[in-house]
Amino acid sequence: METNEIISRLAVALAIGLLVGLERGWRTRDEREHQRAAGLRTFALSGLLGGVAGLLALEFGGVLLGFLFAGFAATFALFQWLEARLDDNVSATTAVAGMLVFLLGALAVAGELVPAVAAAVAMTLLLALREHLHRWVAMLTWPEIRAVLTLAAMSFLLLPVIPDRTVDPWGTVNPHEIWLLAILIAGISFAGYVAVRAFGERSGIMAMAAAGGLVSSTATTLALAQMEKGQPGSARLLSAGILVSSNVMLVRVGLVALGLNPALLPRLALPLGAAALVLLAAALLLVWRTRRRAGPALTIDNPLAVGTALSLAAVMAAVMLAAELARRWLGDVGVLIVAAVSGVVDVDAVTISMARLSAGGAGLDAATAALAILVAVGVNTASKAVLAGWVGGRVVGGIVGGVGLLAAAAAGLAVLWPLAAAG
Incomplete structure (x- = not known):
């Protein structure tokens, strides 16, 4: 030295x-x-x-x-x-x-x-x-301590030993990925509990939704929807959180596509931007209405609903398997069907693959790649509306699906239609 x-x-x-x-x-x-x-x-x-x-x-x-x-x-x-x-x-x-x-x-x-x-x-x-x-530490309760220990055990003790490979004949269900999804749902639920205690119900739910949307808007939708059970007065606030997480997802998709292939921006900016504006407006309207109309306070008794997270992850595994079987039954007729099937669960994989294929000289033009990404986003949006209604009930499903996500999809299609007709 x-x-x-x-x-x-x-x-x-x-x-x-x-x-x-x-x-x-x-x-x-x-x-x-x-x-x-x-x-x-x-x-x-x-x-x-x-x-x-x-x-x-x-x-x-x-x-x-x-x-x-x-x-x-x-x-x-x-x-x-x-x-x-x-x-x-x-x-x-x-x-x-x-x-x-x-x-x-x-x-x-x-x-x-x-x-x-x-x-x-x-x-x-x-x-x-x-x-x-x-x-x-003095402020912690035993359920909160137990929740932290449980989440740590799920993340650092069990996740590393769960097989990271597919176990079904169709190569779809990966136990490691399913367990990771359960951890995401449970972790987002716990983050929501902490945020509500720290910032109050409105600010806490919005902060949780925005942060969860950066990780997985689907997991955030499931976590927020299951909070509504037994708390009918919180439907508008939780629905606003779901719309915020979806808004963050749209922004994330645009940024990922832009970073990998800037040529996609002209074809994605207007549809994604129009849908994001509608989602943001709907979320702000719902939050404003919760302030105007006093209702039952949002109370989260269980900091970490592990059982709910595992059951929701199992449902998502079934959805993934059904989507793969549908794709095999219909046949591989192109990237749009693949994007639609993949978008049921996740949009990031489609966004990354389409952006890379269109930028790497693999024979995929920018128009097809952009359309595939938008199809995945649309299918994912529709699936979240269904999940919100199935998990959170009819009120949450109606608000999220009718007021928010479908209106956003309509706005995106309204902008996309003339673009597609123009070539």
Whole structure:
């Protein structure tokens, strides 16, 4: 390692200690001198010491680093114990922070810089947000904690071991993708619960719908529709959220197509834009009417409806299988049928494939590619209207399907028709 690199890495190790020491020193700024075990200077020196230890480990082996860390940890813990006895305040946070600063200083010199700096910033944020984190934990209820643990188990324990391959003879149903859809529905439902508690029912539902539309407007539709069960007074607000998520989906499709093939923009901008404007106007009208007419408050008792999410994911799997069987029975007569069948569940795959095929010289012209994308969007819009009515009931289905999505589809067709007739 060159001398300049050694100096720069040691400087990073020192900076890590200074960053953490600044937060620790500020927190204990009111204590008298010589009454605290570690402050700004101690943490800065700890980071530098870790950097020097990492440099020595490169020269003499990792065993030396282990001995140096053990000695540092014992000394640091001893002084923390003496401070705890003096203040009658038992906390291991500063001791753990000191050890981590030493190790990150060693990593900055002997290993990767970016992970070391990222870990130091994350640690400083956790230390600085102590009061906020404690207050947040105190506000949690057991159902909320159970919901977080369940969602974490579904995402990080079960998802990696579920087979990521199709299991049916037609190559359609993938258990990994179905479970991921269940996680999306459950996660969006939980996000809605948190948003309603944090921002109130109107702002919370709108924030959830907009964020969910970036991930999956279909999953967001299912999550919002199932919230309506037992809460008839919330139909307009939840329907507005479904329309907002669909609006975000339209914008997302346009941006993806534009990024992959700018030649599609003239053919997609007007139909997608007209439909998006209608959806936005309908959503704003519904929100305005919920403000004008006071009704029952939206109450979400279950933060994470896992059973509902799994049943809805199973339904979507059945829809995917039925769509594939319909395509095989009708025959592969072109990209438009494929786009229509695929659009029942998802529009992103159609958008990406059509944009790439029309831009890569694969023989697919821009007009056909744009029409295929619009067909997928139209079928997806119609399927969400059906799903909203099936899951959320007749009122939600009527508002979403009649007032919002079908009106948006009509606006898009009204713009698309003269474009198609013109060539």
